[in-house]
Amino acid sequence: MASGSPSLLEEELSCPVCTEIFRDPVVLSCSHSFCKACLQQYWDQKGSLECPVCRRRSSKDLPLINLSLKNICEAFLKEKSQRAKAGSEVFCSLHSEKLKVFCLDDQMPICVICQTSKKHESHKVRPVLEAAEEYKEKLRTALAPLQEKLKAFNAVKLTCNQTAEHIKSQAQHTERQIKMEFEKLQQFLKDEEAARITALRDEEEQKSRMMKEKIEKMTEEMSSLSEQIRALEQELGAEDISFLQSYKDIQNRAQCILGDPEKVSGALIDVAKHLGNLKYRVWEKMLGTVQYTPVTLDPNTANPELSLSEDLTSVRGSGERQQVPDNPERLDWGWVLGSEGFSSGRHCWDVEVGGEYWRVGVVKESINRKERVDLSPAGGVWSIVLCNGKYYARTFPPTLLTVQRDLQRVRVQLDWDRGEVSFSDPCNTPLYTFKHSFNERLFPIFMGIVRICPLAVSVSVK
Numbered sequence: 001m002a003s004g005s006p007s008l009l010e011e012e013l014s015c016p017v018c019t020e021i022f023r024d025p026v027v028l029s030c031s032h033s034f035c036k037a038c039l040q041q042y043w044d045q046k047g048s049l050e051c052p053v054c055r056r057r058s059s060k061d062l063p064l065i066n067l068s069l070k071n072i073c074e075a076f077l078k079e080k081s082q083r084a085k086a087g088s089e090v091f092c093s094l095h096s097e098k099l100k101v102f103c104l105d106d107q108m109p110i111c112v113i114c115q116t117s118k119k120h121e122s123h124k125v126r127p128v129l130e131a132a133e134e135y136k137e138k139l140r141t142a143l144a145p146l147q148e149k150l151k152a153f154n155a156v157k158l159t160c161n162q163t164a165e166h167i168k169s170q171a172q173h174t175e176r177q178i179k180m181e182f183e184k185l186q187q188f189l190k191d192e193e194a195a196r197i198t199a200l201r202d203e204e205e206q207k208s209r210m211m212k213e214k215i216e217k218m219t220e221e222m223s224s225l226s227e228q229i230r231a232l233e234q235e236l237g238a239e240d241i242s243f244l245q246s247y248k249d250i251q252n253r254a255q256c257i258l259g260d261p262e263k264v265s266g267a268l269i270d271v272a273k274h275l276g277n278l279k280y281r282v283w284e285k286m287l288g289t290v291q292y293t294p295v296t297l298d299p300n301t302a303n304p305e306l307s308l309s310e311d312l313t314s315v316r317g318s319g320e321r322q323q324v325p326d327n328p329e330r331l332d333w334g335w336v337l338g339s340e341g342f343s344s345g346r347h348c349w350d351v352e353v354g355g356e357y358w359r360v361g362v363v364k365e366s367i368n369r370k371e372r373v374d375l376s377p378a379g380g381v382w383s384i385v386l387c388n389g390k391y392y393a394r395t396f397p398p399t400l401l402t403v404q405r406d407l408q409r410v411r412v413q414l415d416w417d418r419g420e421v422s423f424s425d426p427c428n429t430p431l432y433t434f435k436h437s438f439n440e441r442l443f444p445i446f447m448g449i450v451r452i453c454p455l456a457v458s459v460s461v462k
Contacts, residue, residue, distance in 0.1 A: 009076065010076070013069075013072065013073050013076055015033075015034055015035045015038055016032070016034065016052060016053055017034055017035065017038035017039070017041075017042060017052055018035060018038050020035075021073050021076065021077060022034075022035055022066075022069060022070065022073045023035045023036070023037065023073075024036040024037070024065065024070065025065070025066040025069045025070050025073065026039060026063035026064060026065055026066060027063060027064055027065075027066040027069070028051050028056075028058050028060075028063055029056075029058060029059050029060065030051050030053075030054050030056045030058075032051050032052075032053045032054065033066050033069055034052065036063075036065075039052070039063065049061065090109075091111075092110065092111035092113070092114060094111075094113075094114065095111050095113040095114065097111035097112065097113055098111060099111055099128065100112055100127065100128055101115055101125045101126065101127060101128060101131075102125060102126050102127070102128050102131035102132070103115075103120055103123050103124075103125050104123065104124040104125065104126060104131070105120075105123040105124060106120070106123065109128055109131075110125070159325060159326060159327075162323075162325045163325040163327065166324060166325050177310060184289075185286075188286060188289055189282070192282050192285065192286075196274060196278075199274070200269070200274050203269060203270065204269060207267055207268070207269065210267065211264070211267055214262075214264070218261060221258055221261075224258075225256075225258060228253070228254075228256075231253065232250065232253065232254055235250045283459075284459050287457045287458070287459060290457065291311075291454035291457070292454055292455050292457050293313050293349070293452045293453070293454050293455070294347065294348065294349045294452075294455060295338040295339075295340070295349045295444050295452050296312045296313065296338065296339045296340070296452075297312040297313065297314075297315060297336050297337075297338060297339065297446065297452070298312075298329075298336065298337050298338060298339035299312065299336075300327060300329050300330065301329050301330055301331055301335075301336055301337040301369075302315070302324075302330070302331070302335075302336040303330070303331050303332065303333060303334045303335060303336065304321045304322045304323075304324050304330075305317060305318055305319075305320070305321050305322070305334060306318060306334060306336055307322075308336065309451075312339070313451060313452045313454070314449075314450065314451035314452070315336050315446055315448075315449075315450055315451075316355075316448075316449045317334070317449075328369070329369065330369065331369045332369065332370050332371070333372065334447055335359070335363075335445050335446065335447045336445075336446050336447075337363070337443040337444065337445055337446075338443050338444035338445075338446075340443075341365055341441035341442060341443045342362075342414060342416055342441065342442050342443075343416060343440070343441040343442070344416050344417060345416060345417065346413070346414065346415045346416070346417075347413070347414045347416075348411065348412065348413045348414070349411075349412055349444065349452060349453070350409055350410070350411050350412075350452070350453040351409065351410050351411075351412065351446070351450050351451065351452055351453065352408060352409050352450065352451040352452075352453055353386070353407060353408065353409065353410055353448065353449070353450050354408070354448070354449040354450070355386075355448045355449035356386070356389075357385075357386060357387055357447075357448050358385065358386050358447055358448025358449065358450055359383050359384070359385040359386075359394075359445065359446070359447040359448060360383060360384065360410055360412055360423075360444075360445065360446055360447075360450060361381065361382050361383025361384060361394070361412065361421065361423075361444075361445055362381075362382050362383070362412070362414055362421055362442040362443060362444055362445060363380055363381050363382075363383075363442065363443055363445045364380035364381075364438075364440050364441070364442055364443075365440055365441040365442070365443060366380070366440060367379070367380045367381070374396070375394050376394055376395055376396035377395065377396075377434060377436055378396060381394060381445070382394075382421040382434040382436065383445060384401065384410070384423050384431060384432060385398075386407070386448070391403055391407065391431075393423075393431070393432035393434070395434075399432065401431055401432060403425065403431070404425075404429075407425060408426070409425070409426045409453065410423055410424070410425065410431070411423065411424045411425075411426075411428065412444070414442065416438055416442065419435055419436050419437050419438055420433055420434065420435055421433070421434040421436070422434075
């Protein structure tokens with residue numbers, strides 16, 4: 001069976017009626033074989049027991065099972081099934097032989113006849129199984145870096161997905177904060193507008209009341225004066241003798257005892273007081289409601305276990321790890337950086353400190369943010385720290401600081417051009433000064449329970 005052509009053998013093992021491989025083959029006396037079900041169906045349709053091939057009548061109502069043919073068919077189907085699972089065998093296109101060896105020079109499978117041919121006689125060959133295993137191992141070795149690369153891409157993609165979600169969350173939260181801040185400003189302006197309109201209306205009411213009283217008084221005086229004039233006019237119409245007899249009395253009554261009416265002064269609304277430099281005066285007053293801090297914390301650098309205030313001026317431990325992207329800027333150790341770095345000039349900020357452990361200072365921009373580093377100037381960190389109840393300048397080894405009382409506020413002064421980072425207490429008493437020749441941008445650093453103090457805001461007019 002193995003030496004014959006598979007297609008010819010399959011044709012020989014096919015039922016003449018259904019043309020499929022025999023199923024429960026039976027043999028007639030004429031030696032023709034059929035599937036039992038096919039033969040029975042044919043007989044039912046014909047109404048006779050004749051052979052579907054030669055038309056000879058069968059001498060038996062129940063043909064015998066062809067056991068040998070049945071075994072051959074079952075073996076063929078089993079082999080065919082195994083070949084289908086393992087893949088179809090490939091034969092040499094030149095010699096119709098199985099490809100049993102692999103030519104290392106031409107990198108192709110060949111048959112044993114090809115191996116002895118002139119084309120391949122001097123080439124190195126390996127058995128197909130041996131070559132396949134060797135080359136599969138090479139492919140596995142080459143596949144490993146690709147799999148690692150795919151794993152890295154998957155990790156970065158996951159981070160990107162998390163970052164995309166965090167961006168949405170950040171934008172929504174920041175938008176809410178912006179609206180809240182502007183609502184406060186708008187409420188301040190509304191309150192200021194209402195106060196100034198109230199002041200205007202109070203002045204209007206006061207001066208209107210004053211004018212009303214003045215008008216009422218003048219009306220009374222004018223009425224009295226009109227009565228006096230009418231009486232004197234009547235006297236002028238009297239007989240001459242009667243007029244002359246009463247003249248002395250009339251003359252006395254003709255005397256005006258009222259003074260001249262007062263001119264109205266300062267009665268108008270003081271428009272200049274209400275409108276003069278209105279925007280400036282409102283802005284000047286607004287300064288009392290706003291704060292300015294020289295340093296703002298950058299939440300994108302904060303360790304996930306830190307909690308920042310809404311105005312980004314204070315930080316403390318949150319007690320739990322927040323779900324935030326592991327972006328390159330974020331510190332794996334428990335620090336947070338200022339949002340703005342300095343590469344020139346002089347800068348100063350005051351920090352309120354608290355808790356049993358804190359650190360303030362500056363750090364170089366290129367510091368490794370994902371691994372533990374040297375926390376001294378050699379590692380790019382210039383700071384002072386409270387640790388185990390003692391204050392240190394973080395040199396190598398640390399320098400113990402002498403302080404008169406527990407520090408509650410520390411002033412940090414950076415003079416980038418002169419290469420100095422200085423620390424002092426609230427009385428401006430120096431604590432420690434680092435000297436270094438800086439060559440890159442420096443960022444403020446904070447750790448522990450700290451708050452950046454606001455500066456006094458003032459308005460000057462030149």
